[in-house]
Amino acid sequence: MSTRHSFLSTTGLIRPYSAASFSGDAATAPHARTGGTKPGRRTHKPTTPIPSTGPSPPLAPRTKAGIVPLGPAFIVGIAVLLSLLFTLALSCAFIADEDERPVFAAILDDAAANTPGIVLVGDDVDVDIDEPALSIRWSIVGCGPAFVLPGSEGSHGSEGCGLPAMPLSIFVDGGLVPVAMYDPAFFPFVNSSGRRNDIQNMFQFDDDHVLDVHQARLYPFDTYLLTSTLRAVALTDNQTLPLQRLSTISLTSSFAIRSTDAPSYMQHPDGLRVPSRDLMLVVRRPAEARMYALLLFGASWMLAHATMALVAFSWHVEGAERTFKHLASTLMIILLIPQLRNAMPDAPDLDGVLIDAIGFFPQMLVCAVSALMLLATMVKRELQALEESIVPEEERKEAPAPLSTGLLRMRRGGASVDISHMRNLSHTLSGFGRPAGL
Numbered sequence: 001m002s003t004r005h006s007f008l009s010t011t012g013l014i015r016p017y018s019a020a021s022f023s024g025d026a027a028t029a030p031h032a033r034t035g036g037t038k039p040g041r042r043t044h045k046p047t048t049p050i051p052s053t054g055p056s057p058p059l060a061p062r063t064k065a066g067i068v069p070l071g072p073a074f075i076v077g078i079a080v081l082l083s084l085l086f087t088l089a090l091s092c093a094f095i096a097d098e099d100e101r102p103v104f105a106a107i108l109d110d111a112a113a114n115t116p117g118i119v120l121v122g123d124d125v126d127v128d129i130d131e132p133a134l135s136i137r138w139s140i141v142g143c144g145p146a147f148v149l150p151g152s153e154g155s156h157g158s159e160g161c162g163l164p165a166m167p168l169s170i171f172v173d174g175g176l177v178p179v180a181m182y183d184p185a186f187f188p189f190v191n192s193s194g195r196r197n198d199i200q201n202m203f204q205f206d207d208d209h210v211l212d213v214h215q216a217r218l219y220p221f222d223t224y225l226l227t228s229t230l231r232a233v234a235l236t237d238n239q240t241l242p243l244q245r246l247s248t249i250s251l252t253s254s255f256a257i258r259s260t261d262a263p264s265y266m267q268h269p270d271g272l273r274v275p276s277r278d279l280m281l282v283v284r285r286p287a288e289a290r291m292y293a294l295l296l297f298g299a300s301w302m303l304a305h306a307t308m309a310l311v312a313f314s315w316h317v318e319g320a321e322r323t324f325k326h327l328a329s330t331l332m333i334i335l336l337i338p339q340l341r342n343a344m345p346d347a348p349d350l351d352g353v354l355i356d357a358i359g360f361f362p363q364m365l366v367c368a369v370s371a372l373m374l375l376a377t378m379v380k381r382e383l384q385a386l387e388e389s390i391v392p393e394e395e396r397k398e399a400p401a402p403l404s405t406g407l408l409r410m411r412r413g414g415a416s417v418d419i420s421h422m423r424n425l426s427h428t429l430s431g432f433g434r435p436a437g438l
Contacts, residue, residue, distance in 0.1 A: 105157035107247050108143055112160030115244045116144020118168065118232050121156060122248030123204070127224070127255050127283055129348055132211040134226055134283070136248060140164055140182050140203045143244065149184050151196050163187070163196070163203055167235040172207055173228055174266070180205030183235070211283075217353050220293040220344070224283040229264060231276040243277040254289065254346035258282045289345040296340045297359050303333045303340075304363040307370035314374055320381040327374040334367045 104121050111119050124137040141155050142148045142164035152162035167185070169178035182203055187196045211224045232241045246261035259281050266274040285293075310326040317323070341347065341360050350356055 102157035103249060104247060107245060108141065108156055108158035108161040111244050112143040112158060116147055117142075117244040118147065118164060118241050119143050119161065119245045119247075120170075120230065120243060122246075122259070125248050125252055125255075125257055125281075125283075127211070127252065129211075129213075129216060129222075129346075132213045132216065132224075134209045134211050134224070134281070136207045136209070138170075138180075138205055138207055140168065140170070140180070140205075149187075149196070152198065163198065168241070169233045169235055170205065171231050171233065173230075178233075179207060181235075216348070219348055219353050219355055220285045220290045222285065224281075226281040226283070227278065228281075229266075229276050229278045231266070231274060240274045240276075242275040246277050246279045248279075248281065251286065254285070255283050256286045258284075285346075293344045293347070293355070296344050297355060300337050300340050300359060300363050303337060304366045307333055307367045311370050311373050311377075314377050318381075320378045320385065323374060323378040323381060327371060327378060330367060330371045330374055334364070334371065337363050337367065 108119060108121075111117070119141045121139045121141055122136045123139050124135075126135040126137075128134070139156075140163075141161050143158070143161040147165055148160075148162040149165045153159055155162045163184060164182060165184060167183040168181070170180040170182070171177075172179045186202060187199060189195065190197050207228070209226055209228060211226060213224065215221075215223050230243060230246065232243055233239070234241055242263070246259070248257055248259040250257055250259070259279065261277055261279050264276050264278045266276050268274065307330045310330055314323045314326050337360070341350075341356075344355075347355075350360070
């Protein structure tokens with residue numbers, strides 16, 4: 001029987017069915033299983049790799065877009081090196097500048113050149129918000145040739161100023177009793193050099209003031225004002241000497257201080273004018289302290305908002321385990337927020353300042369409410385899980401015992417037991433015992 005081929009098969013574009021079915025290898029064709037007519041599946045035996053006799057070539061590094069990625073060890077090493085360099089760069093801030101002149105050198109040079117006389121320099125300003133009080137440690141300095149004790153030049157970096165050459169009494173805020181008395185005759189001389197030894201307590205004194213705390217509630221934007229007046233009296237002739245300058249340091253560890261001074265006078269009842277000098281201080285928080293306080297304030301609120309988000313997440317998850325994790329995170333935040341509050345620079349106590357009224361107290365309240373809601377949710381889901389694990393009472397009842405084979409056959413065949421003869425027997429027995437005639 002001949003087979004007709006199409007044009008495409010004769011030209012070789014499509015192989016004919018007869019050629020396609022017999023062109024394969026006969027050894028690889030599937031055969032029917034033993035005892036059946038269906039061909040079985042072809043099984044491939046795993047080929048065992050032939051062990052190589054020579055050394056294997058090194059693996060080429062993996063690349064991404066032609067670039068070899070950095071290894072984890074290299075990345076960790078670079079991170080550690082950058083951390084060390086950053087710490088070292090910050091440590092350079094503790095190195096003092098030897099060429100920098102003292103703070104009061106320019107003021108004292110100007111006073112020695114233009115207005116010689118007695119100058120009071122505030123070397124230290126201690127601000128205590130809890131008292132509230134402000135203490136200034138003054139140094140008595142004489143500027144100009146007529147006011148400098150010989151051998152004491154060079155005070156505060158100025159060669160034209162030194163210890164005053166005359167004994168003095170310093171009065172503060174119109175007081176009748178001097179707060180400090182200075183006498184150059186009591187300064188000792190050094191045996192080896194013959195130079196006077198500067199004893200700090202002999203030319204320095206402390207001046208305490210009460211602060212105006214009307215804006216103390218605005219921490220860290222609290223501002224304090226202080227005004228004071230001072231005058232110096234020479235002990236030799238009891239004459240009042242004009243104070244040429246009053247100046248304090250501009251920056252402490254917790255506050256930035258701006259001081260201004262102006263000449264003034266006090267008028268006695270007899271019309272005599274006594275020269276004095278007034279001091280005005282404006283005490284504020286430095287910009288760095290304000291920035292850190294606000295950042296900690298914002299971080300605390302973000303943590304408080306995170307507890308609210310955890311409550312919202314717990315509503316959309318199932319199971320008490322995840323809710324317990326959210327509760328643990330909330331409790332950690334409750335412990336963390338007070339630490340952030342204490343980390344604020346020179347922060348006041350928890351006395352109800354503004355940053356606590358709008359920050360710490362509401363934050364703790366939000367976190368506490370969130371913790372209570374999470375605890376209630378966890379308890380509710382624990383109870384639900386307990387109810388689901390209990391089998392209903394109806395399901396716990398025992399099933400009826402299976403019927404025997406004989407009863408099943410009787411029910412299926414509709415058989416019944418005739419007990420009429422049992423009734424006749426009962427009547428016979430009952431009539432047997434009765435007397436005759438009844």
